[in-house]
Amino acid sequence: MYKESTNAVVKHLINRLRDVRTASNEFRLTIEEISRMIVAEALADFPTITTNINTWQGPLDVEMLEVQKIVLVPILRAGEPMLTGILQTLPYARSGFLAMKRDEQTSLSKLFYENIPDNLEDKTVLLLDPMVATGGSLIDGIDYLKDIGAKKIISLNILGSPYGIQKVQEAHPDVDIYIAQIDERLDENNYIRPGLGDAGDRAFNTK
């Protein structure tokens, strides 16, 4: 299943990302903001646990998300602002890391570093990558997480191509995808059009 956001505020923020006048600081903050909106959609029906808290009128049983069942995994580097944004909503969620780089000639991704919490079997892993172009990085990231025991993975993304989303769904039909927007197409260099350029470079002012 994939769900593209229909929220007009999300669309507005995406178009801020597309604008080349949006410099790296605002670009990262905007990714953070969109990520918080997407995670709210993805976790709308997530299990809650009854927790006793002290309120201004004394103890109260309330329903809280079972945050200890959530592991956030950004695909670095462009996934980093997504993690920062979601940690503002879920500050006690555990985080793991996958550092991957797409070879710009072959468009194949390579894993350079990983550090993921143990015991993924009973967790929900939220895999964070803003861009789904060919889908290769996301497919490889999901393969990796499944190999080390993840049973439930949800993908949170900002922009995708129809081709990339289809490829991820074919490879991993059990992974639900929550994405802010699916653009028109992939271009001949495997960039998303109209897209926003290279998300990592835009976020970190690399070029």
Ligand code: PRP
């Ligand atoms: C970008 C992006 C995705 C990947 C998408 O990362 O953040 O991870 O490309 O392309 P794909 O769907 O064709 O695999 P990149 O590898 O450029 O690394 P970066 O995050 O360091 O910029």
Ligand code: URA
């Ligand atoms: N990676 C990006 O950052 N942008 C694209 O359009 C494709 C891959």
